[in-house]
Amino acid sequence: MKFALNRRIAGIAVVSALAVTLSACGQDAVQTEETTGGSTDDATTSALSGAIAGSGSSAQEKAQNAWLAEFMGKNPGVTVSYDPTGSGAGREQFINGTVVFAGSDSAFKPEEVTAATERCFGSEPLELPLYVSPIAVVYNLPEVGVEHLNMTADTIAKIFDGKITTWNDPVIAAANPDATLPDSAIVPVNRSDESGTTDNFTKYLAAAAPEAWTYEPDGVWPISGTQSGAQTSGVLEVVNGAEGTIAYVDASRAGTLGTVAVGVGDEFVPFSPEAAAKVLEVSSPTADATDLRLTFDLARDTAESGTYPVVLVSYLLACSQYDNEADAANVAAYLSYIASPEGQTLAASPEVAGIAPISDALRTQVDAAIAQITAG
Amino acid sequence: MAAPTDQRVTPEVIDLRPPSNTGNRVFAGLSAGAGWAIMLTLAAVALFLFVRAAPAFTSSAEEIAGVSILRGQSFWGFVIPLLFGTLLSSVIALLLAVPLSIGIALFISHYAPRRLAQTLGYIVDLLAAIPSVVFGLWGARWLMGTIDPVFQWLSDNLGFLPFFQSYVPPARNIMTASLVLAVMILPIITATIREVFLQTPRLHEEASLALGATRWEMVRQAVLPFARSGIISASMLGLGRALGETMAVLMILSPGFLMNFFLLKPGQHQTIAANIANQFPEASGLGVDVLIATGLMLFIITFLVNVAARAIIARRAEFSGAN
Numbered sequence: 001m002k003f004a005l006n007r008r009i010a011g012i013a014v015v016s017a018l019a020v021t022l023s024a025c026g027q028d029a030v031q032t033e034e035t036t037g038g039s040t041d042d043a044t045t046s047a048l049s050g051a052i053a054g055s056g057s058s059a060q061e062k063a064q065n066a067w068l069a070e071f072m073g074k075n076p077g078v079t080v081s082y083d084p085t086g087s088g089a090g091r092e093q094f095i096n097g098t099v100v101f102a103g104s105d106s107a108f109k110p111e112e113v114t115a116a117t118e119r120c121f122g123s124e125p126l127e128l129p130l131y132v133s134p135i136a137v138v139y140n141l142p143e144v145g146v147e148h149l150n151m152t153a154d155t156i157a158k159i160f161d162g163k164i165t166t167w168n169d170p171v172i173a174a175a176n177p178d179a180t181l182p183d184s185a186i187v188p189v190n191r192s193d194e195s196g197t198t199d200n201f202t203k204y205l206a207a208a209a210p211e212a213w214t215y216e217p218d219g220v221w222p223i224s225g226t227q228s229g230a231q232t233s234g235v236l237e238v239v240n241g242a243e244g245t246i247a248y249v250d251a252s253r254a255g256t257l258g259t260v261a262v263g264v265g266d267e268f269v270p271f272s273p274e275a276a277a278k279v280l281e282v283s284s285p286t287a288d289a290t291d292l293r294l295t296f297d298l299a300r301d302t303a304e305s306g307t308y309p310v311v312l313v314s315y316l317l318a319c320s321q322y323d324n325e326a327d328a329a330n331v332a333a334y335l336s337y338i339a340s341p342e343g344q345t346l347a348a349s350p351e352v353a354g355i356a357p358i359s360d361a362l363r364t365q366v367d368a369a370i371a372q373i374t375a376g
Numbered sequence: 377m378a379a380p381t382d383q384r385v386t387p388e389v390i391d392l393r394p395p396s397n398t399g400n401r402v403f404a405g406l407s408a409g410a411g412w413a414i415m416l417t418l419a420a421v422a423l424f425l426f427v428r429a430a431p432a433f434t435s436s437a438e439e440i441a442g443v444s445i446l447r448g449q450s451f452w453g454f455v456i457p458l459l460f461g462t463l464l465s466s467v468i469a470l471l472l473a474v475p476l477s478i479g480i481a482l483f484i485s486h487y488a489p490r491r492l493a494q495t496l497g498y499i500v501d502l503l504a505a506i507p508s509v510v511f512g513l514w515g516a517r518w519l520m521g522t523i524d525p526v527f528q529w530l531s532d533n534l535g536f537l538p539f540f541q542s543y544v545p546p547a548r549n550i551m552t553a554s555l556v557l558a559v560m561i562l563p564i565i566t567a568t569i570r571e572v573f574l575q576t577p578r579l580h581e582e583a584s585l586a587l588g589a590t591r592w593e594m595v596r597q598a599v600l601p602f603a604r605s606g607i608i609s610a611s612m613l614g615l616g617r618a619l620g621e622t623m624a625v626l627m628i629l630s631p632g633f634l635m636n637f638f639l640l641k642p643g644q645h646q647t648i649a650a651n652i653a654n655q656f657p658e659a660s661g662l663g664v665d666v667l668i669a670t671g672l673m674l675f676i677i678t679f680l681v682n683v684a685a686r687a688i689i690a691r692r693a694e695f696s697g698a699n
Contacts, residue, residue, distance in 0.1 A: 058657065086658035187544060192631050194444060194658040219658070220444055225643040227548055227630045230654050237516060238630070241546035242524075 048333055049077030050326035056082075056090020056103035057314050058231075059196050059250065060131050063353035064103065066346055071337050078330050087196055087314075094317055095119050100327050101335070102317040103131070105196025107286070107295040120319035126373070127293040128366050130338050131314035131347070132356040134276035135201055136251035137260035140239050141167065143180055144258060148270045150175040152263035153208035153301075159246060160188045160205070161213065161223065167244065175268070182244070189238045189247035190221040192228035200312040201248045207300040208309065250312070251276075252354025262310055265303035273348055275308035277356035282307060292320055292369045294362075311356070320372050328375035335373075339366045422675070429669035431662060443663045445655050447633075455670050459677065460635045461645035465550055465625065466618040468639075469557035474611050476558075477565040484566075485573035486595060497570065504563035512627035515556040520547045520628070527551070527640050543640040548630040551639040553647075556624050561614035568613060572606030573599055605689040612685035619678055625650035648674045 054064070061084040068080040085093070087104040094102035095115045107127055108116055116125040137156060139149065151159075155171055158164045164171060168181040191198045198219055205213035215222040227245070229235035232253050239245045239257060251259070251271045261268035269275055283299040300309045318335060322328040337343045344357035358366070432440075432451050440446060446454050480500065484493045524547050531543035543549075580598040589597060631646035631654065638644050646654075652667045659667055 084657075086660065088658060088660035088663075092660050185544075193654045218444060220447060224632050224634065225641070226632075227544065227546070227642045229630070230626055234627070237627075238546060238548065241516075241520060241548075245546075 046075040046077070046333070048075045048326075048330055050330050051079040051081070052101065052327060052330045052334065053099045054080070054082045054090075054101040054103065055085045055093050055099045056317075057087045057105045057131075057196060058084040059105055059133065059312060060084070060103040060314050060353075062252075063131060063347040063355060066352045067338050067343060068334075070343070070346060071334055074337075075333065078333075080330075080334060086194075091317070100318070100322065101331055103314060104317055105199060105312060105314045107293070107315055108317070110288070113288075113293075116317070116319075121321050121323060123319065123321040124290065124292045126316075126318045126320055126335075126369055127295050128316045128318075128335065128339065128369060129280065129294055129296060129313050129362070130316045130335075130344075130358065130366065131312075131353075132276055132280060132358065133312045133314070133353065134251040134271040134273070134308055134356060135197055135204075135248055135310045135312055136254045136271050137246065137248050137262070137310070138239060138254050138257040139246040139260065140243050141182070141258060142243065143182070146176065146179045148259055148261035148268070149179060150261050150263065150268040153205065154212045154263075156260065156262070157205045157209035157212035159186055160190070162188070163212070175263075184244045187227055187242060187245045189227045189229060189235055189245050190223075191232075191235060192221075192230050194219040195231075196312055196314065197232070197248065197250060201310065203298075204300045204310045207298075248310075250354070252350055252352075262308065264307055264309060265305060267305060269306065269308050271308045271310070273354065273356040275306055275356075276311045277359060278304070278307040279309055279311050280313070280362060281359060291365075292372060294365055294369065318373065320369075320374070322373070322375050325375040328373050332370050332373040335370050336367065339363055339370070425668060425672040425675055428665055429672040431665040432669035435662060439662060443661075443666055445659060445663050446666060451666060451669065454633070454666070455648075455673050457633045457635045458646055458648045458651055458670055459673060461550065462619055462647040462649070462674065462677070464637075464645060465554045465557060465647055466615055468551070468554035469561055469618045470611060470615055472554065472558035473562045473565055473614060474607070477562055477569055477610070477614075478607065480562075480566045481569040481573050482595060482599075484570050486591070486599065497567075500563050500566050502563075503559075504567065508560060508621060509623045509627075511556055511560055512624040515552060515624060515628045519556065520552060523547055523552060523555070531640055538637050539639045541638055541641065544642050547640075548628060548642045549638075549640050550629065550645045553625050553629045556628060557618045557621055560621065560624065561618050564617060565610045565614040568610035569603065569607055572603045572610070576602045608685060608688050612682060615681060616678055619674065619681070620649050621647075622649040622653045626653050 061082070064082040064084075068082060071080055072078060082103070083099075087106060090099070090102040091104050091108065091112060093099045095112060097119055108125070113125070117123065119125075137151070141149075149172070151172065152175070155164065155175070158171075165186055166183060167186055168183050173179075173181055196219065198221055199217060202213070202215065202217035202222070206215070206217045221228065227238050229238045232249050235247050235249055236253060236255070236257075239247050259271060261270040263269075279298060279300075279302065280296060282302050282304045283296045286295045286297045289295045295315070296313065298309075298311065298313060300311075302309055316335060316338065318331050322331070338347075339358065341357070341363075344355070347353045347355045348357050440450065441448065480496070484496050484500075488496060524545050527543045527547050527549075528545070530540040534540045535542070576599045580602070581594055584594040584598045585591075625647050629646065629650060630642040631651065632643040633646060634644045636644060648670050652671055656664070656667055
């Protein structure tokens, strides 16, 4: 009995000692972080400090995580956070002031521009196209024998609309004389959730193949009764789960699946970051674009050689005027980093997001817009 | 003779107050508090649902038209196929799980040797501990590939029946989702029914055996009638879990918003919970309210199912193992 009591007391003592030690450890860690964060003060470290929060497009999530990690490494006094709530929620949160910058797969609608101007203390908001990502049309045909299947926009539209139903259809065979096309059914797969990828893909189909694709472009797939998956990972599960499937996904996630070379003019162009970036060069600004709101009317039906028109352009939204110095300085620095060659190259690496880096001409415009961010 | 001295009993001060009631009162208070707490929590959830769902019902037609997830339908046109899908998958899961559960519970309580019964009971309880995400992954990665030839055979040979028409691989249809749901609700139903079977009065069982019944006849005469209400209440528990199951359905089903009985076709049905999980990340404004309103519908359906179950059990209250 005494022995048992001693053991019980010893047990309680050990547990409490452990608890106290571990909690002290935790506190120490936090304290050391804070002290190193604030006290390094040599000339090469930046003088920025504060916290900025952003939210929005889930397509930008991976790139944003890489960007903010690098940025916070260079600017230890600043904390940046990005919450991938979705483009709609991101624009909403930006307009009601919850976040100071946002990521959105589509530009502001006219009524949102007015609301955003109000939020920005009467001055114009910024819309910067800093995330250009190619969308690949992937298929699961391990025995096909060629690196890319050639398909025109019309063929792609008919496949996804269920009008072309077998792989060895004469239309596909005519464009791919070297491929071994099986006599099996084509199973188109789409995103089951509302997504910027779907929005941009349907916009491409509507622009490049208007006779074959008669549905309104939207973030929600317009055809019912199809195989679908939740988010990119769900779609890839479905494609990898059966042969003969075809889907559209962010190109950086295509992995080992075959990808389609899309018909542009007379040639077939497989996806690549350079070909995707070229689309912005041949596109013209929208009617209501300004120096600060660099929105583009993407020329998805372009016949320009060497372009890959199936792209997703995602914007970074910010204010040109903030009510405090810290926000203005931090947001301007962060956006500059994203637009810089090293920021774009970082996000262009396949392990991060595989984006197409913006051209120097566009960077000049973007930097000019960022320079107009002030506090006051 | 000694004089009566200290033999006299000195009475202690007699405490005429009744025994202390503090312990009683504290415990009664704690129990009442716990009861109130759970009722308040339920009220808070119900209030949240009603308040946040209200805009979906009271908004004007053009505001509703602007909600993209509705695809141009009214709210009821959106939610009724979801209710259909939810009930369809849950009912199929119940039809598959309940007979199997009764069999397992019967085996554990009346047929298996003690050691085997304990092990089997333990394994079934272990099945209940597996998270639903893991079931979703198992269903998506393994079950779909394995059941593909079965569905293909059904579709090729029994395709004239609407249930087995038009199978398209991979097997992302309501049938696969219901199979996974059945596996998920099996442990709850089995555990509850097993307890009920074990509570059968031994006198009844032995009387039945004494009258010359075989073991199966004894079960049919003494155990099953006694356990009928318990089986129903266990099924309602399982149904409640199946109605609200989110991750497994989200990872397995290719959703659609139709109402039909094409069990093997993809892109036909969707459940309310999986729909909310699917569309919530990109929803905003009135879209969020619409999704919460579908959650309210699920809440009401679950509530009605439980009320019906309670009514059925109450009819047999005097002779049941459920109460």
